[in-house]
Amino acid sequence: MEEDLENRGGACPQLLDLIPNESDWMMAPEASGGGRGVGGLDDSEDKKLELKLGLPGVGGGEEEAAAVLCLDFFSKASKTTTTTTCTGARRRLFESAESKSEGPQQEQQAGFLQLQSRAESGNEWPHKAVWAGGKADLQQSHAAPGGAAGPNTSSQTRAAPAPVVGWPPIRSFRKNLSSSSVKPSVGLENDNAEMKQKFDNNKKGLLVKINMDGIPIGRKVDLKAYDNYEKLSLAVKELFLGLLAAQRDTPENENEAAKQAFVGLLDGSGEYTLVYEDNEGDKMFVGDVPWDMFVSTVKRLRVLKSSDLAALRLGAVSRKRTATES
Amino acid sequence: MTYFPEEVVEHIVDFLGSHRDRNAVSTVCKAWYQVERLSRRNVFVGNCYAIRPERVMARFPWMKSLGVKGKPHFADFNLVPYDWGGFAQPWIEAAARGCPGLEELRLKRMVVTDDDLELLARSFPSFKSLVLVSCEGFSTDGLAAIATYCRGLRELDLQENEVEDHGRQWLSCFPDSCTSLVSLNFACLKGEINTNALERLVARCPDLRSLKLNRAISVESLNRILARAPHLVDLGTGSMMVNHHTEAYHRLINAFLGCKSLRSLSGFWDASSCCLQAVYPVCVNLTALNLSYAPAIQGDDLIKLICLCFKLQKLWVLDCIGDKGLAAVASTCKDLQELRVFPSDIYGAGTTAVTEEGLVAISSGCSKLNSLLYFCYQMTNTALVTVAKNCPHFTRFRLCILDPGKPDPVTDQPLDEGFGAIVRSCKNLRRLSLSGLLTDKVFLYIGMHAEHLEMLSIAFAGDSDKGMVYVLNGCKNLRKLEIRDCPFGDDALLKDVTKYETMRSLWMSSCDVTLGGCRALAAKMPSLNVEIINESDEADEFQENLSDLHKVEKLYVYRTVARGRTDAPDFVWIL
Numbered sequence: 001m002e003e004d005l006e007n008r009g010g011a012c013p014q015l016l017d018l019i020p021n022e023s024d025w026m027m028a029p030e031a032s033g034g035g036r037g038v039g040g041l042d043d044s045e046d047k048k049l050e051l052k053l054g055l056p057g058v059g060g061g062e063e064e065a066a067a068v069l070c071l072d073f074f075s076k077a078s079k080t081t082t083t084t085t086c087t088g089a090r091r092r093l094f095e096s097a098e099s100k101s102e103g104p105q106q107e108q109q110a111g112f113l114q115l116q117s118r119a120e121s122g123n124e125w126p127h128k129a130v131w132a133g134g135k136a137d138l139q140q141s142h143a144a145p146g147g148a149a150g151p152n153t154s155s156q157t158r159a160a161p162a163p164v165v166g167w168p169p170i171r172s173f174r175k176n177l178s179s180s181s182v183k184p185s186v187g188l189e190n191d192n193a194e195m196k197q198k199f200d201n202n203k204k205g206l207l208v209k210i211n212m213d214g215i216p217i218g219r220k221v222d223l224k225a226y227d228n229y230e231k232l233s234l235a236v237k238e239l240f241l242g243l244l245a246a247q248r249d250t251p252e253n254e255n256e257a258a259k260q261a262f263v264g265l266l267d268g269s270g271e272y273t274l275v276y277e278d279n280e281g282d283k284m285f286v287g288d289v290p291w292d293m294f295v296s297t298v299k300r301l302r303v304l305k306s307s308d309l310a311a312l313r314l315g316a317v318s319r320k321r322t323a324t325e326s
Numbered sequence: 327m328t329y330f331p332e333e334v335v336e337h338i339v340d341f342l343g344s345h346r347d348r349n350a351v352s353t354v355c356k357a358w359y360q361v362e363r364l365s366r367r368n369v370f371v372g373n374c375y376a377i378r379p380e381r382v383m384a385r386f387p388w389m390k391s392l393g394v395k396g397k398p399h400f401a402d403f404n405l406v407p408y409d410w411g412g413f414a415q416p417w418i419e420a421a422a423r424g425c426p427g428l429e430e431l432r433l434k435r436m437v438v439t440d441d442d443l444e445l446l447a448r449s450f451p452s453f454k455s456l457v458l459v460s461c462e463g464f465s466t467d468g469l470a471a472i473a474t475y476c477r478g479l480r481e482l483d484l485q486e487n488e489v490e491d492h493g494r495q496w497l498s499c500f501p502d503s504c505t506s507l508v509s510l511n512f513a514c515l516k517g518e519i520n521t522n523a524l525e526r527l528v529a530r531c532p533d534l535r536s537l538k539l540n541r542a543i544s545v546e547s548l549n550r551i552l553a554r555a556p557h558l559v560d561l562g563t564g565s566m567m568v569n570h571h572t573e574a575y576h577r578l579i580n581a582f583l584g585c586k587s588l589r590s591l592s593g594f595w596d597a598s599s600c601c602l603q604a605v606y607p608v609c610v611n612l613t614a615l616n617l618s619y620a621p622a623i624q625g626d627d628l629i630k631l632i633c634l635c636f637k638l639q640k641l642w643v644l645d646c647i648g649d650k651g652l653a654a655v656a657s658t659c660k661d662l663q664e665l666r667v668f669p670s671d672i673y674g675a676g677t678t679a680v681t682e683e684g685l686v687a688i689s690s691g692c693s694k695l696n697s698l699l700y701f702c703y704q705m706t707n708t709a710l711v712t713v714a715k716n717c718p719h720f721t722r723f724r725l726c727i728l729d730p731g732k733p734d735p736v737t738d739q740p741l742d743e744g745f746g747a748i749v750r751s752c753k754n755l756r757r758l759s760l761s762g763l764l765t766d767k768v769f770l771y772i773g774m775h776a777e778h779l780e781m782l783s784i785a786f787a788g789d790s791d792k793g794m795v796y797v798l799n800g801c802k803n804l805r806k807l808e809i810r811d812c813p814f815g816d817d818a819l820l821k822d823v824t825k826y827e828t829m830r831s832l833w834m835s836s837c838d839v840t841l842g843g844c845r846a847l848a849a850k851m852p853s854l855n856v857e858i859i860n861e862s863d864e865a866d867e868f869q870e871n872l873s874d875l876h877k878v879e880k881l882y883v884y885r886t887v888a889r890g891r892t893d894a895p896d897f898v899w900i901l
Binding site: 164165166167168169170171172173174280281282 | 400402403404405460486490491514516517618668669701726728730759783785810
């Protein structure tokens, strides 16, 4: 773009009215010193030879390494010479990779890896590569960032696109409508929800409300302070033990009974059970999903009397799930 | 002009409905400004941060209907952080103080709390209609307040909101004296509903024409409701889980037989093919049908249903309708104007959903088509060219190829030519969403031909700044431009900064704009709010420490007469 500006020089006013007629359009880019990136059909050769040292304003080195991890999905093995086989968004990164190794750009075939949004990736490209839906070859490329231009496996079948934040552009409630009850898709849905949560949650901590049956005042617990369910369970006990004991209006030795109430919160064996409401409004047992997934989807917690569980909408949840299977 | 009587101007202005016309009239001279502002009844604020609510109330004291939009469109896809803003509170408070005669409020993508709803319910004695679209922050307690205090409420329309469930009592809060409901939509609520209260409410509201239930309402309950409200024009069913052999099913058939006025159907949660027969009697009169929550309805049963709906103007389906189903639509629904095909299996390895063939079939059969939202796995240039030729009346064309950056599978070319054909052929195109592999060329075409384009959504497209510049220079009527993951940087952003004053907003995320570029924009254009949304962990530290070269994750620029905003969270910097 720098070259373009130099060539245009004082022609800025022209740029404000760039569209007199089509022929001028087609002329202008070529006149401007090998205009980069205009309409790939004729300029493929030029593009291939063009050197691009990475995204503007960022040191070339790290971006080139990162660029190697950026792979595009092609529906069939593509040996075409046009460089239009990758998104414009990726092309410039490819060009930087190409300055190291010519040619193999066309051979990038793999399950589609659509990495995280580019701007926020920066140094985070390696992490985001993990989102590539489990394709082994992609993970190899992740492990060897110095390698040239990614794996060369070609793929004729359309592979599952790896989740990208905000893609496809549909509302969250539509993402749950897959007609089969395939568990993997549920997992990926939660991944996407997790991605959403990563952006939605402030780094300040994740405070969620927690109420306990029989105790009128609720508490709030910071889920970021724990990293597994055991610790959460202990924390719940600490929050409510005093209140429960006071509630029961107990002499001292009954404190043991109050403590006992918090045993088995997670496995349904105790007097109380810990449940939560997730971002879809469903009530779920705590402990079913991996901790990270739980943290990213939980909206509030409740400590319920185990004997009351049957009466609740937990039944409605399982009904909903089977309904889509029928 | 001094001898042109104001009464005459008033009389003339009264005939003006459209905002555009009225806005134009108000700029003629001070006298006309006064006449117009006192006579405007419908006020629409497209961006809640473009102006302070008090100014709106002061200018239009006699407004009856207010519409406000908050978050940018990409918030629908989780690109805008949860607490970015868009609070309804200042608007409702200002209206309560300045325009107590308010009768209708429509909010989209805003944060509405229960307190806001209670204030709303108590402050406007003539309040008639509340429409909340894609909002969040409230619970059923807020709805209870609306039900309790809004005497004479005619419309409560909740579309796709995130509502916290605090119990089912809210519906019982409609007093027995409430008989005025015309439209009630609570389809987005996740919780249980007091069905007795609902049935009684429906029974005592003879003017009820639009009713959209939520998934918690069973078929049995639907039967009872339909028995009491046979004059419904627009119905959203609850759960349609029902067994062929039950009495409930037979009653359902009878219930629909009784609904002679039904023109629009939606809902169909948990619906399977066996419940479709019940709906056959109403199909012949249907003008709108939404089956997009019913993944189990597909194949021949779906086609059988479609073939009865020859008056259909609006159809929303899932892509499991397949190309074959779309062909059936094309041969049956000659009046079709709006089609939306949603993806049903976005994480799967792609069962054959719909392809370009389905779209081509639709275009050849439904020449009146003017609004399209189409999710598919592939598209070809040839198909798009054909579609453009067959359907020159598109005003809204949104194509989403689920694999970002995917080329034409037949030719391996980008889809520039296909979209180019669309913008050339559809002279009234107002809204366009692009996808697939696209170079700067498509933007050249858009800039050249899409004269009336008002909203453009771009993702994973383009090669260089030129792309964005073509659009900004060419589309004279552009109002909203939203871009994600494109190689557009500071040069494009700063090429023509005055353009943004003619637009409502610009969104750029994961592009190549830097902090320096944004700062330059903010410095040159004080009439714009330049918001940077930075959610990464380092963002807390200190804006000053970040160099101008720092890439901006998310940029939201909008024109405003209210400089800055006081409610921005920490991670939003207004330059």
